[in-house]
Amino acid sequence: MSVRYKMVISCAGWVAGISAPRGPIPNLMNGAMSNGTLTGLVANTWAERGIAVPFTTPALAQARMRRDDGSKRREFVLPSLSGGKGCYVMPWKSIIGTMTTTLHDRVLFDLMQQHDVDDPIKMRHVTLEVAAKGLSGPRAARKAQEILDSEKQYQVLTTFLLVLQLLKLVNVSSKDLIADGLATETAQKRMRGALLGVADRLKIPHDDLYLRIETLSSLIAPIGLPQAPEPGRLRALTDDLILFRDTVRGWTSSMPEEVAQLGEFEAKVAELTNQLASKTVLKVDTETEALAAMLRAWEKRFTSVSSEVRQLSWLLDGWDYVITLFHEVSDKTDKERQTMIADTFPLLPQIPREQLEVIDEKKASALGVIQRRWVRANEDWRSGVLDYDQVQRIEARRAGMK
Amino acid sequence: MSSLEKWREVALVSLGLPDDKLLGVLALVEKVPDRDQVREVLDKIRPRLVKLKPPRPITGQRLLFRPVEDLFDPPERYRARIGRLSRHTIHPCWLVVHNLVDAQLLERTERALKTIEVSNSADIYAVGLPFWKAAGKALAGFLEADTSIGRRKVGSDSLTVTEDMRQQLTDISDILGIAAEVETVKIHLPEKPIQALSEVDTELLAEVISRLGNESTRKVQTFILVVLARMSKPGDLLKVLAEASMPCTIHERNGLVKTVGTNALSKLAFEAQDLRQTKIKTSDPVEGTQVAEQMVSRLASLEKTLGGLRDRNVVEQIQTTRREIGTYVLDTLAVKADEALFENLRARSPEGGGKSASKGPTIEQEESAEKSALSLRRCARIAESVGVRREMEQKLAVVCSQLEQEATAPERDEEARERRLIRSVRLIELIAGPDEAQRVLMSQFNSGE
Numbered sequence: 001m002s003v004r005y006k007m008v009i010s011c012a013g014w015v016a017g018i019s020a021p022r023g024p025i026p027n028l029m030n031g032a033m034s035n036g037t038l039t040g041l042v043a044n045t046w047a048e049r050g051i052a053v054p055f056t057t058p059a060l061a062q063a064r065m066r067r068d069d070g071s072k073r074r075e076f077v078l079p080s081l082s083g084g085k086g087c088y089v090m091p092w093k094s095i096i097g098t099m100t101t102t103l104h105d106r107v108l109f110d111l112m113q114q115h116d117v118d119d120p121i122k123m124r125h126v127t128l129e130v131a132a133k134g135l136s137g138p139r140a141a142r143k144a145q146e147i148l149d150s151e152k153q154y155q156v157l158t159t160f161l162l163v164l165q166l167l168k169l170v171n172v173s174s175k176d177l178i179a180d181g182l183a184t185e186t187a188q189k190r191m192r193g194a195l196l197g198v199a200d201r202l203k204i205p206h207d208d209l210y211l212r213i214e215t216l217s218s219l220i221a222p223i224g225l226p227q228a229p230e231p232g233r234l235r236a237l238t239d240d241l242i243l244f245r246d247t248v249r250g251w252t253s254s255m256p257e258e259v260a261q262l263g264e265f266e267a268k269v270a271e272l273t274n275q276l277a278s279k280t281v282l283k284v285d286t287e288t289e290a291l292a293a294m295l296r297a298w299e300k301r302f303t304s305v306s307s308e309v310r311q312l313s314w315l316l317d318g319w320d321y322v323i324t325l326f327h328e329v330s331d332k333t334d335k336e337r338q339t340m341i342a343d344t345f346p347l348l349p350q351i352p353r354e355q356l357e358v359i360d361e362k363k364a365s366a367l368g369v370i371q372r373r374w375v376r377a378n379e380d381w382r383s384g385v386l387d388y389d390q391v392q393r394i395e396a397r398r399a400g401m402k
Numbered sequence: 403m404s405s406l407e408k409w410r411e412v413a414l415v416s417l418g419l420p421d422d423k424l425l426g427v428l429a430l431v432e433k434v435p436d437r438d439q440v441r442e443v444l445d446k447i448r449p450r451l452v453k454l455k456p457p458r459p460i461t462g463q464r465l466l467f468r469p470v471e472d473l474f475d476p477p478e479r480y481r482a483r484i485g486r487l488s489r490h491t492i493h494p495c496w497l498v499v500h501n502l503v504d505a506q507l508l509e510r511t512e513r514a515l516k517t518i519e520v521s522n523s524a525d526i527y528a529v530g531l532p533f534w535k536a537a538g539k540a541l542a543g544f545l546e547a548d549t550s551i552g553r554r555k556v557g558s559d560s561l562t563v564t565e566d567m568r569q570q571l572t573d574i575s576d577i578l579g580i581a582a583e584v585e586t587v588k589i590h591l592p593e594k595p596i597q598a599l600s601e602v603d604t605e606l607l608a609e610v611i612s613r614l615g616n617e618s619t620r621k622v623q624t625f626i627l628v629v630l631a632r633m634s635k636p637g638d639l640l641k642v643l644a645e646a647s648m649p650c651t652i653h654e655r656n657g658l659v660k661t662v663g664t665n666a667l668s669k670l671a672f673e674a675q676d677l678r679q680t681k682i683k684t685s686d687p688v689e690g691t692q693v694a695e696q697m698v699s700r701l702a703s704l705e706k707t708l709g710g711l712r713d714r715n716v717v718e719q720i721q722t723t724r725r726e727i728g729t730y731v732l733d734t735l736a737v738k739a740d741e742a743l744f745e746n747l748r749a750r751s752p753e754g755g756g757k758s759a760s761k762g763p764t765i766e767q768e769e770s771a772e773k774s775a776l777s778l779r780r781c782a783r784i785a786e787s788v789g790v791r792r793e794m795e796q797k798l799a800v801v802c803s804q805l806e807q808e809a810t811a812p813e814r815d816e817e818a819r820e821r822r823l824i825r826s827v828r829l830i831e832l833i834a835g836p837d838e839a840q841r842v843l844m845s846q847f848n849s850g851e
Contacts (some may be wrong), residue, residue, distance in 0.1 A: 103827065103836045103843065134824040138768040388776055388832055 042353040050077050051123045052318035052349070053112075054398060055105045056136055058390040060095065061095035062321050062347045065112070065123075074112070079346035102391055105133040119310060121222065131398060139399035147185055151221065154232065159217040161225050163191070165291050166213070170197040212295055216288070216302065219309055226285050235281055236318050240323050241274035248326070251337050259338050262345055269348050278356065280312045293336060318349035324397050409439055409701040413446035425456050432459060448476075457520045462512045463496050466532050469581040470560050470574050472594065472631035479676050482566045485627045491570045494561040498571070501557030502540040507533060523589050531582055537656055538578030541571055552723070576624045583610050584628050592633035595696070599642070607639065615648030619658060620839040622648065626662045634696065636666045637703030644707070656711065663708045670700055671811050674726030678734065687739035687777040694731050698784050698812070701727070718722035728788035736781050745800070746826065747808065762821060771825075775832035782833075798833055805830050806842050 043049035050064030053076070064077040068091070076095060078088045092109055095101065111117075111126045130136070131144035166308050171276055172194040199209040224232025231239070245267040252263025286303045287294055294301040322344045328339040405763055432494060444451075458464070467474075473487045480488035500508070511533045518525040545568060548554065555562050563571075587654035591603055599607070602795045607629070608628055614621040614847060626643055630636050640663050648655065653723045674697060677690075701723055708716050749763040763771065778798060785794035810825035831839035 100836060103831050103839045106836065106840060107843075134821060134828070135830070137772070138765040138825075142765060386780065392772075392776075 009156065013173060021218075028325055043350055044185040045352050045354055046314040049314075049350050049352050051117070051120050052321065053108070053123065054127050054321065055101070055104050055108065056391050056394045056398070057099065057101045057209075058394065059386055060101065061394055062318060064318075065117075065339070067118075084231075104130060107135055120313040123312075123317075128199040136398050137392070140395050143399045151233075154228075154230075155217055155221040157228060158221045158232075159213060159223060161228060162213050162217055162288070162291065163195070165288075166198045166295075167191070167194050169201060169292060170194050201291055204295060204298075209295065212298055212302075216305070219285060219302075219306060220288060223281060223284055223309060223312065225288060234277075234312050234316055237319055237323065238274055238277040238281060241270040241277070241319065244323060244326055245274070247330070248341065251334070252341060255334065255338060259341055263341050266341060266344065266348060269351075273319065273349070273351065277312055277315050277350070280308050280315065284308050284312070315355075317352070318347065321397070322347055322349075328397070405439060406442075409443050412780060416443065417450075418803075421450075421454055421681060422574075423491050424450060425454065428456060428458075437463070440492070445489075446674070458725065460515050460518070460520060460526065461517065462500075462508060463492075465511065465515060465526065465533060466496065466499055466578075467574075468526070469534060469584045469628065470577045472628060473573075473577075481668070481672050482569070484672070485573065485662075485665040486669060487570050487573065491567060491574075494563075494567065495571060497556050497559050497561055498544045499537045499540055501559065501586055502544055503536050504764050505537055509727065514729065523585075524753050527585050528587065530585065530851060534578045534581035538575050538581070540579065541575035545571055545575065573624070573627075577628055578622070580621055581717055583614060583625055586610075587625075587629060590634075591629075591632070596632050597634050599638050604642055607642045611643060611646040612648060615646065615650065619648075619650060619654065625657060626658075627665065630662060630666050634699060635703035636663070637705075640704075640707040645740040660708070660711055660713065660716070663704060663711075663715060664719070665715065666706065667704050667723065670697060670704065671719055671723040671726065672845040673697060674723050674730065677730045678726055686773075687735055687742055690735045690738065691777040691780045694727060694735060695780065695784055695815035697727055698787050702787065706803060711821075724788050728785070728790040731781050731785060731788055732790045732793050732797070736778060736794065739774040739781065740797070740801055743771050743778070743829065744804070746771035746774065747805075748831065754832040762818065762825070771829060772832060777827045778833050802830055805833075809842055810846060 009393070018214060047066060050066030051262070052062050053060075053065050055061060055063055060076070060078065063079075064079065065074055067073070068075045075089050075091045078090065090098070096106075108127065110131045111130060115122060115126050117123050117126055128144045131140045134141040134147060164177070167173070167177065172190070177191055177194075179187070187275055194211060198204055199206045204212070220232075222232050223234045224230070248263045248270070249267045252260045252267075254260075255263065284305055287301060287308075294305070325340050325344055329337045412427070412431075419427065423684075428447065428451070431440045431443055470487060473485070473490050474492075475481075475486050477488050479488045480486060480490075511529060514529045515598045518529060544556070549568075551563050551565050551568065554561055587606065590606055591599075596603075605793055608837065610625065611622055614625055622643070630639055630763065633639050640659050643662070644655065644659050650658075677693065701720065705720050708720070730794075746767040748761055749767045751764045778801060782791075782794050782798055785791045804827045809823045809830070811822070813822065823843070827839045827843050830842055
């Protein structure tokens with residue numbers, strides 16, 4: 001069986017610019033790091049880093065999918081696959097030739113191709129669709145269905161809040177609107193009339209106004225509006241990073257030095273990601289606050305918000321899994337927390353070079369040493385048999401994710 | 403109603419209580435001074451307590467049996483002459499010790515026990531050491547004073563001593579004599595069942611064996627007997643014994659390894675027999691599979707060590723045990739798992755079936771079906787080592803074929819049909835792997851096009 005794969009050494013540069021655990025600079029293969037430099041090791045762009053794919057095959061858990069530079073076909077970046085330093089990059093054909101994958105993963109891959117998934121938001125939709133069918137277990141199916149339903153409702157809420165914001169322009173308050181109940185004919189008439197007033201005032205065709213609001217609501221629902229009673233998914237995840245940072249720091253400060261360094265590193269990655277994410281959320285909030293201006297200069301402003309939302313989804317892509325692992329051990333022993341810290345290390349979402357102004361290569365390069373020490377034992381896949389107990393643990397995790 | 407009958411009723415009612423309530427009853431029962439009265443309650447709820455592992459206050463009686471606790475079997479599963487003890491022996495043994503040990507020491511010990519933490523092994527050891535020594539001597543004295551069997555007077559009480567009880571009391575007395583070594587090792591070794599011995603563990607064991615070996619071979623045998631009961635792979639300990647430095651000939655050493663190894667093997671053989679005869683009750687196939695897996699692992703470990711002795715009886719016993727486990731896996735476990743799987747898969751409950759009008763199993767029932775499927779897969783994995791591979795393969799082929807029929811059965815409601823298809827396909831995946839599951843799934847999609 002011919003297996004095509006290539007190995008890249010990227011362990012040392014998960015996140016450049018962060019003070020990494022100390023240690024000698026590893027003598028890595030293929031010359032990429034022969035002088036301790038990170039040239040070519042940190043992903044330059046989001047596309048190069050790839051999208052986290054929630055596969056249930058243990059060896060593939062949180063692999064990242066990206067397009068091959070030349071052929072543009074999909075390939076997967078697998079951290080710590082062999083238990084060694086670096087990542088393997090393999091096309092799907094090689095993966096299925098090398099290991100047994102779950103039925104869920106096979107169906108997921110087919111759908112990824114059908115829907116031409118090329119960003120984390122599309123990935124999430126496809127993932128939820130597959131999970132809702134029941135292919136990752138009954139509990140994950142119920143959870144996926146609940147998420148799909150609640151996200152639909154959240155989008156309706158976001159639309160409603162945007163409409164309310166617009167109605168203020170024509171001096172109609174939410175109180176006026178729902179004085180006789182929101183679903184009544186009178187209220188609906190009043191709202192339609194008010195929106196016509198808004199459209200006239202903004203000099204936008206009447207039909208376009210509501211379409212733009214719907215489109216915007218669909219775009220920003222994953223973040224949600226600041227005035228919403230509940231934060232959107234990505235906004236909540238941004239806040240979770242701070243909890244993660246503080247808690248992991250607290251846990252690891254009294255742990256052995258090696259773990260403490262690793263914990264501190266993870267805390268810093270979380271902090272940096274939170275800083276970048278918060279800036280992005282703020283930009284989106286600022287744009288939506290000036291909703292009237294946005295609707296007037298629709299093309300330009302909408303493109304700008306789209307780019308910010310896309311940026312945020314890439315930035316936080318993969319963090320939901322790490323945060324779930326983190327919550328799982330919140331009431332567990334130090335030993336289990338140490339394992340979590342080690343397990344999440346290779347999965348930490350990388351921040352590409354283009355996103356960072358300062359890259360402290362020397363410090364980041366030392367991560368390779370830690371990566372060598374903290375490896376996952378992918379033993380079962382080597383024997384060619386799927387460890388379904390482990391698969392079920394991953395599925396259970398999926399059922400607990402937000 | 404006599405008080406004994408009342409306690410019997412308490413026992414029956416307790417069995418139906420949820421865990422937290424059961425622990426409440428236990429706390430009350432623990433306060434009853436007359437242990438005889440409540441013994442039946444404790445015996446009845448013991449299987450639940452083994453799982454719940456509630457911290458129980460240490461009494462003088464519990465302290466006495468701490469070094470020998472790993473050797474006790476329930477009376478219905480106890481077999482003589484394999485170095486095990488029956489729970490029925492606890493009471494007469496305690497009677498002897500209670501009556502013959504220095505009363506002041508007993509009182510001092512019981513007073514000290516009230517002040518220490520249940521989880522503090524070091525403190526328990528410190529309090530227990532003089533008591534174990536004295537109790538061991540008291541038991542030995544009792545046995546030496548009168549070697550006859552029959553009714554014996556102990557203080558104001560009397561008890562019937564059988565030949566087997568004499569042997570058990572002798573074993574307990576021997577273990578109490580080396581309680582210091584046993585308890586020290588228990589503190590330092592991993593929790594039972596011990597999966598593997600580290601280098602440090604091996605060194606500690608070798609050192610203790612060597613020290614006891616200088617005193618007498620019998621002490622080594624007694625020590626091994628106790629530690630062996632804590633081992634998940636008993637062969638590992640036998641290997642330490644075979645390599646430890648002792649002042650004896652190779653022949654004597656091999657004899658020792660054979661004696662303790664054969665005891666462990668006999669215990670395993672009886673357990674396998676009990677499993678087949680359902681004397682060991684496992685609550686579900688998942689638990690049963692775990693038990694079978696552990697037994698296979700123990701057998702393989704013993705075979706590795708004892709196989710080298712080239713003893714015909716040992717070889718025969720290994721083969722018999724393997725057959726017993728094989729029969730249990732095939733005739734009991736696989737059958738139970740199969741039944742549980744289809745029972746849950748075909749369940750119709752009001753809350754199952756999602757939005758569809760057609761009802762299906764609940765999530766819990768689906769998960770139970772998946773657990774049963776995994777049990778079948780694990781049975782298949784151990785089938786080869788217990789000589790039932792072909793039979794197990796046939797069994798799984800039948801189950802998969804039934805599942806395929808379930809998957810492809812016609813259904814008017816499209817949503818319900820799809821849910822049932824996925825449910826069945828997932829079970830096929832767990833049993834036969836993703837390739838087979840994919841084949842069934844694709845065949846449905848292709849036939850639907």
